[in-house]
Each structure stands twice: as C-alpha cells, then as structure tokens.
Amino acid sequence: MNITEKQQKKAAKEFAEYWKDKGYEKGQSQKFWIDLLQNVYGVENATGTSQGTSGKRFRRDGCLRL
Structure with missing residues (x-):
C-alpha cells in the first residue's frame, strides 16, 4: 500500500493521539507495533512477511530484511 507523505503525517498524528x-x-x-506498521508506514500485513512502502520486507520476528 503506497501512501503519500501527507497521509503518513496525518496517520502518525492519529496514531500518537x-x-x-x-x-x-x-x-x-x-497491537501497538502492528498498528504503527500498518497504519503509519503502510505495511499491508504486519503479522507476516509483507512488503512495506519502501519496498523492504519485514519478517514475522520484526526484523527488517533488505
């Protein structure tokens, strides 16, 4: 899921609140980390291996795989 910088800033403010x-x-x-990854950084499936907005991949253990 691609999000604009403006959408990401809005999502970050909503997340923080x-x-x-x-x-x-x-x-x-x-719940905190899944919410952050999905709603602020646009990771489509933060509970498994998925591709984020930067094209990098996150593993189930939370490590960033380049």
Whole structure:
C-alpha cells in the first residue's frame, strides 16, 4: 500500500493521539507495533512477511530484511 507523505503525517498524528496514555504497555505491545506498521508506514500485513512502502520486507520476528 503506497501512501503519500501527507497521509503518513496525518496517520502518525492519529496514531500518537490514539496511543497517548494507553495503559498496560506489555499487554498491548503487539497491537501497538502492528498498528504503527500498518497504519503509519503502510505495511499491508504486519503479522507476516509483507512488503512495506519502501519496498523492504519485514519478517514475522520484526526484523527488517533488505
């Protein structure tokens, strides 16, 4: 999914507002990272191997594969 810089900035602001003062950090870390990768960086399937907006690939363990 390709997003413009303007869309990404808007998504980042919405993301920050949504996650501001959220409670239990460890209990929500997976949701946090999936939300960040999918909605701010445009990774289509952050829970598996997928291609992000930069053409780089993310592995299931969260490592960036070039």
